[in-house]
Amino acid sequence: MADTVLVAGTASHVGKSTVAAGLCRLLADRGVSVAPFKAQNMSTNARATPGGEVGVSQYVQARAARVPATTDHNPVLLKPRGDGESQLILDGEAVANVAAGEYYDGHWEAARDAARAAHTRLAAAHDVVVAEGAGSIAEINLHDRDLANVETARFADADVLLVADIERGGVFASLVGTLELVPDDVRERIVGAVVTKFRGDRSLLDPGLDAFEERTGVPVLGVLPYDDPGLPEEDSVALPPVGERSVRGADDGVPDDRSVTVAVPRLPHISNFTDLQPLAAAPGVRVAYVPLSDSLADADAVVLPGSKNTVDDLLALREAGFGDALAAFDGPIVGLCGGYQMLGEAILHADVEGTGDADRVEGFGVLPVRTTFSAEKTVEHVTRYLDGAGPLAGATGPVEGYEIHMGDSEPTADVSRPFDGGGAATATALGTYLHDLFVNDAARDTFVRNAFEDAGIERPAGATADRADPYDRAAALVADHVDPGPLPVEW
Template sequence: MTSSGGPAADTILVAGTASHVGKSTVAAGICRLLADRGVSVAPFKAQNMSNNARATPGGEIGVSQYVQARSARVPPTTDHNPVLLKPRGDGESQLVVDGEAVGHFAAGAYYDVHWDDALTAAREAHARLAADHDVIVAEGAGSIAEINLHDRDLANVETARFADADVLLVADIERGGVFASLVGTLKLVPEDIRERVVGAVITKFRGDESLLAPGLAAFEERTGVPILGVLPYDDPSLPEEDSMALPAVGERAVRGADDGVSESESVTVAVPRLPRISNFTDLQPLAAVPGVRVAYVPLSDSLDDADAVVLPGSKNTVDDLLALREAGFGDALSGFDGPIVGLCGGYQLLGEEIRNADVEGTSGRERVEGFGLLPVTTTFSTEKTVERVERRLRGVGPLAGANGSVEGYEIHMGDSELAGEAAQPFEGSGAATDRVLGTYLHDLFANAAARDAFVRNISEYAGTEPPTTLGDDRPSPYDRAASLLATHVDSDPLPVEW
């Protein structure tokens, strides 16, 4: 729908009837399909709300846009996600604009004070991408039909307008009511946005598609909007964008249980379901190993059934530490004698003390005691570390036997220093004892050397045979997402075809 004087590139806005309907997968699949056809394509999400972020040379962006950039075969940049909101509790989020943290704000303050700057940043980022690429695949946020936000819906309504975008509507049939969701969304969006909708895609379908045919025909007749495809329930294993993919706080869920390995031959990695969990995508490579169960557990659970524990990242380490302590998790952890790994915020939790805690937490405390399993002291400051890193791995503690280099990224407030004797698992960073390890390195288990060593050590502790681990030759999730789209979605109404 590019008009004279408008953006240089065609933009497809992948919008949803709700959160977690498959927008990210559809957008990633389109990016890979077009890139494979030689089309210059880039992802875009004007405003994202997620605590799963990745580091780029210019700062941090939401994980989905990082993934989509790799799917599009372009280097991830902050232009792909110019505005990022990272919830930290008490109704506040950290605002990140063009990759840089601006501050912590309540929703009202954001919309009253920073909205115009956010809109400008999004417009300018899209313009730069449009000048350099032929197609922009934009991802919306949540539902495009939130009528209370239509005057300030940056990721959906505003993007459709300033990008002159064709809108592809995505709805999830797994939850039920898919046709009501689609029809209701079309009724509630602003009229000018309704006119931009070129088609709809239904995701997560199980069963006989012929039984769905009467509903598809009735929907098209009622709305005039074609159903371009029905995607079967198939997870290409792209990193999850937000905590909706996890169990609610206080509930238990296991990932990696459908791999054909019996429970007696498998090992279980317990992960406390922190209220402010972030970058839990660090655990997905472990859950992909046959015979490894990643169990997200309530904070009050015992660790009797665990063979290892991983403390994940946290957007608010201090408040999550207080929640863990109140639930008795510290006692359970001190009584656990298996391998323990802390990642980023989890590393800070394992130390002896957190100083300047009021910089990170909302409790007003200046100092908070950690779990004391590593001789480390963390001091928070307002400066934020955001960088891609490559480090030489030293096989110590839970990673004993590993060697080689590992790649990943660091996103954290504050720094941790050794306050006693401990090995360092990476050159000049981290801390480890014979069974406990802490590091700021995200994506640690995406590296085969670290992942395989950890799984071998868990198996030795559990007294089981090491399961068959997966190396870096796993099927590409980008190609799997592309195959879903190529097989099941008609691209004719879109500005580009595959």
């Protein structure tokens, strides 16, 4: 059976996913058969595998480990959908919409069984399993039902690597407090700690590290400098809160007056926003997450992203006046998945997907399509032939991606259908269910070129930022700054 390393954290967003991905790539490149694992994930960012949905981090970590992603890598996925409910996905398949109390009272044992079985299969097939925890391992109110941390440490017989983020401040209090609060048997499994996101002179940190080790007996195995390898984000914690503006891509060295701005409304239930990362990496492109009430006056293009709850987000956009702003906007518009549905004329059977009881909700009418929801869910990896139109005019050839959606959209009038007879496009707008559209060079480069031309700005040279492979960068961070020490791995 495989050795298991559980990368646990003192809090959310401390760098667990990056450390886990780095370990996966590092071990894979040294000939070790390694697999990622996260027993339970809560995220609206998911990917399609042959068996169903998994959280984006485990999909990414599988790529880092150079193995095909499977539902065993993330057997339990909770996708928040509003009003305190989440869609529960077991072994890749959606089984119910549940509130937190209902999940723990009626579904948690089945989820734990699924997670145990998935780990057993992975451990039998690989040399090492790199498991990722969720949030903080020290949530004392959840220790009797903490599937991703406490339960995983126990059923996987895991060595635990504790990760803490120094950028937030209070790193030593977080580490010591976490060690004090974890169950005794899990405390005994913690073999080392890693501090992430460090800036400045390491020598100034050393006295604190020495004092921590002396107080707790837990060795600090590494201090990772502040660096973003460019891995896809796991959840919306990385985005600004609803109502605030945040710009990505402004660190590329291109002056703002020679750049274009792609406005993305910061939806309350935004999902799969990693679709926008390839655009933010293109020189001269600013991806601006904007409040729903934004006027779009300074935007050169608009992308409506995916949503875990299209109906409620559409209603929120309408209430904020976004429909008027969109009607006044004369640049290129792209809708991805839920954003595609919103750009249509109407959504029928809206109560199947939304949290209200309305059967019909009016869309923005930008595209002549109508969406009808049903309980059936599409989850698949796809390759389409793109015959570009509208914002993608000039792009042709195969494009790969994945579809995860409820509902089907059909045209109500003659309209270009540029994805093998799917999607819809007019002279200025395009909609598609294809996630990862902009990962494809032809689609991304054409969209960027057309956005620059439409804005009357000369495009900077180069189609994408000159960056190393993000998986290799994550591996280098771990290899250069972490000592494996007592971990059951070496590099």
